[in-house]
Amino acid sequence: MKYLIAGLGNIGEEYANTRHNIGFIIADALAQDLGVKFTTDRLAMRAEARFRGKSIIIIKPTTYMNLSGKAYKYWLTMENIPAENSLVVVDDLDLDTGVFRLKTKGSGGSHNGLNNIIEMQGNNNFPRLRVGIGSNFARGHQVDYVLGRFSRDEEKIFLERIPVAVEIIKSFIAAGALNTMNVYNNK
Secondary structure (H helix, E strand, O other), X not given: OEEEEEEOOOOOHHHOOEHHHHHHHHHHHHHHHHXXXXXXEOOEEEEEEEEOOEEEEEEEEOOOHHHHHXXXXXXXXXXXXXXXXXXXXXXXXXXXXXXXXXXXXXXXXXXXHHHHXXXXXXXXXXXXXXXEOOOOOOOOOHHHHHOOEOOHHHHHHHHHHHHHHHXXXXXXXXXXXXXXXXXXXOO
């Protein structure tokens, strides 16, 4: 059985450690936990691991956030992975910093990366792990906020919470979406 974990973000040093790149940061933490490294591949940085007898493909799309669907769809098709065995890890302004919500489907809201995946897939039936980055910005400054670097307080929160995100992803693979949602969505 194969799984695709897609951590969304933007490539380039100017985007490293920004709120919008929390998907990349969590993908890196998962790869480190599983003892694998990323290599450059088609449309993404890619790592392959084994966990509990299952093959895990971890990608960080190199298409930039707004075209994430291109890499996601390519790797689902290339690896012959059903969408329900994928997990998109994405930042979310509607959740407080460090809060996680696993969902099996839903709209992309104002998130261009999710909306592009929905457009490319032709549906919204794919699991996603929404990672709260808060919404502490003045009206009209959303782009500056999401592309901004973490404050020291946010860094402290994520240092504690990123290992939990790795646990959630591993639970998703081992126990399934519904069991994982029951355990983690209320924490």
